[in-house]
Amino acid sequence: MAYEFGAIEPKWQKRWEEAGSFHVESDDAKPKFYCLEMFPYPSGALHMGHLRNYSIGDLTARFLRMNGYNVMYSTGFDSFGMPAENAAIKMKTHPAKWTLRNIDHMTAQFKSMGCSYDWRRTVKTCLPDYYRWNQWFFLQMLKKGLAYRKHAPVNWCETCGTVLANEQVIGDGVCWRCGTPVVKKGLDQWFLRITDYAQELLDCIDGLDGWPERVLTMQKNWIGKSLGVRFNIEIALTDLSIEAFTTRIDTIFGITFVAIAAEHPIVNELAERSAPEKRDEILDFARRMSNRSAIERTAVGGDKMGLDTGFKAINPANGGLVPIWIADYILMDYGTGAIMGVPAHDQRDFDFVRKYGLGMIPVVRREGEPIPDPESMTSAADADGIACNSGRFDGLPTPEAIERIGEWFEEKGWGTRETQYRLRDWLISRQRYWGTPIPVVYCDHCGIVPIPEDQLPVELPMDAVIPENGGNALLNCPDWIDTACPRCGARARRETDTMDTFFCSSWYFFRYLSPGSGEAPFRPEDARYWMPVDLYIGGIEHACLHLIYARFFTKVISDLGLVPPDVREPFTGLLTQGMVIKDGAKMSKSLGNVVDLDEIIRKYGADTARLFILFASPPDKSLDWSDKGVEGANRFLGRVHRLVEENMASLLASPRRRAAMSELQDDGKRDLKRLIHSTIDRVTRDIRDERQFNTAVARLMELCNGLASFKPRDDTDRAIHREGVESLLLCLSPFCPHICEELWEMLGSEEWLAVSRWPEADPDALKADCVTIVLQINGKLREQFRMTPGLSREELSNRVMAMDETRARLEGLEVVKIISVPDKLVNVVTKK
């Protein structure tokens, strides 16, 4: 009987499901482990990236279950978002219909992979039963002042017809989903005050030992903390002033101009105070600059554009007058939107000044060197040095000058030292239909009024028709928009913006813990038992998106008192899996190098697919898909199948009592027993400690090869052989659960592998009977000897030096030194 994966796999999937083998409940008697995977967006079908993600997750869950852990393991669907709307237009259907059909298909795919989820805990974020809690969280944040609405220059994607969060503008200023260059628009939008948590998000990074270093650095860069001084600059001959921020207050005496962003509110004030012609010039320039796309604006080293406003600023440090310019390289949404221009010590200011012929004053010199001549400078001197041209601060090294001038500014009341972050508040409103409605109304009398909690959910109207031009379908639902104000009862208008889908994915892992909970998003006692997530598996592309949002949400949830105060971080461990590559490129429909999961499973089975993807590469590195490699994995499973089938009679006839190592005399028996236990030992460590699944598979292949070439001759042989086969099946089962269950059953075992105990390596069987000792002469390998292990340094070198081969090798050479490493080698150093 050949290896019939097509029959075996559905058989076991059905059995596990019917028996509820993977249902899990809190149990204080067992250690818990929360294994979490990034849940998929229901785009239509699982792809190879999913196969990799979920193979790693299922392996981990099964392995830990077998090791006595109570394992939380579920999945769900992140099912709101743009693609559903686009598909709805294209296929002339409704986003809900399209989404739910995809979910059905993908659920079947999950099952065909053999994933050991507790399906009772699954979530679909597009259903009211889930998104009502998005609304509930939003209201809590609104109450705490963490959610707010403001007018701001925001990122707008024309193709998606909506605004985007800062984190969703990627690369050189394009939309994360469709790649369209993003433009800035001034709009009223909803934000979450994630910046309130900037410092804590940064501080907690040090405690995230289980995260890859690179994700932590990416997050640190993203949060981007800098210490500096915010200070006031008065505008001469007016009652106006501007605030500026700098990290280099030590260069304050080097200011030769002040620059402000085109969107800075002061621009209008200055324009109004100008002569009509100048006014038009200023307003026109400001408008032109702010209408440019993010790509144009942020091109590094791009030509800087500026306009002199004609006004003068007063340098607080020395009373000097400098011109005020509008400059395109000043960003309104960082710092204060205005800077002090110090061209001698800032490259951007340097470039600007060289273009527009403004002056330059060096105020820092290199130690031991004279003050540089501005004329001969070819670039800004931004390195630390010694203050000069700076009055009484002359002679101070840069760090000290920063400190002293900062103190001086605070004493004089000119400014305050403060911390700036690159991180911006999270813009969560989207001008889209397929998302969670933001639960507020606009009332002419009461203003913005939150929907009372007992009226949640605010359901998305299902009869909306998605406009062909891609606009927000909610705008075409007058019956839905038109409502009564919950406060005064007058006619009011519903908010038609919906929430960013990243809102949904920021807390779904809490919902798994309390499926169906109607009173709260989750039950605190469930979170107390299960949180935090012990291992989170997913792609690195979420390093500065979902993984920051989820950390923020967890801190908010903790501050709301829904989890114990010590749970400040959601994910203790993080495994960022590498991409799946084919023919040198990421799999994509446009390149036509996509491999279909259903087809792979039909042709080779899920066990083969899982085995290949776990074997081909370590989990965090990118993986080359190879059709030949898949066949190799399939071939290996065929060998395992034959190993059991062809030895069935002998395996069934073997005595149930296992022989201890000490009872075995014969070398063949001892070697096999040692192979079995060293395999168990290595595989256990590879999975548990190193997460090197590829080498674990290699070890299992070696064991299989060893078992296949072993021919049992007596009962002791048969017992060892059976022990080996059982160990192989136990250790292989988290990788390839179906075939292992099948063969395990054929061996007459009563308990399923899914609920069996992981084997333990017998320390007695790990000890070697003899070791290979290498003779090196001057570090080069010359001879090998078999010797008993555990010899002392002296004993080992004496024995090796006494060997005939050694003496022959050393003839005519003068021995200078002998290095002896027990159980390893002897290195003889000779004179040339």
Added chain:
RNA sequence: GCCGAGGUGGCGGAAUGGCAGACGCAGCGGACUCAAAAUCCGCCGUGGGCGACCACGUGGGGGUUCGAGUCCCCCCCUCGGCACCA
């Protein structure tokens, strides 16, 4: 420019400072077969030698060490992230 991860056979990849290339893929040779597929056995870094063996070999150049893919310094290349952030 800054930060991070890498660079090992034809390929994917192994190697607590101690036998480089485990395991697999591809390839070559053989067995079985009328034949093919499947399967099984053997070979498989480069150069030299009939051979036991010898020399060279982990991006390049130095260094530490009895001994370096592994540690230190300099350089080159690839990939990823951030970047007019004051």
